[in-house]
Amino acid sequence: AQSVSQHNHHVILSEAASLELGCNYSYGGTVNLFWYVQYPGQHLQLLLKYFSGDPLVKGIKGFEAEFIKSKFSFNLRKPSVQWSDTAEYFCAVNAKTNAGKSTFGDGTTLTVKP
């Protein structure tokens, strides 16, 4: 069975600070990895995804994530956060052989102080 663990439940940063949100997954097979963001009052949106190839993937709004296979990790980073990045962030994984079922982490709430 798949599982996803997000290490931080709530992160508070000041504008311009750097961000790193941890995500580890547990699954024996080959996976697709995702980060989704949910802004207040809005629906889940895809930030970035990893299917294969370069383990460093870049997404929208200056976010990036690095897939480290040996550590089963897919941490999200942004060098300088903005107040508008305040949102809830979800890491998700699905198996390449059964991508119709995604497993999500519990989410990390990011609050950026202006």
Added chain:
Amino acid sequence: KAGVTQTPRYLIKTRGQQVTLSCSPISGHRSVSWYQQTPGQGLQFLFEYFSETQRNKGNFPGRFSGRQFSNSRSEMNVSTLELGDSALYLCASSLAGTGLTEAFFGQGTRLTVV
């Protein structure tokens, strides 16, 4: 291109009643997945439908059921509602649900059971 549409947006039901939620996927998408989102449990996978067949199922009781129509629209039904069923129910659609795929989420239906 229209996004994923879920109706209704809000519902209030009493314990013991049943409810049906609807999801219209993005045009051309054949896979529809349903998730339950609660503050304490995060996003929990309910089930996935592909070409009118349930292809994946999460760990929810039989009170939760669904179906998909030939036009890929999907409905989710919850019978004998319990207070603990209060949650945001999210629908996601994807092109094929296998291999290289990403899910697009609707705004959700907020169900309150009183």
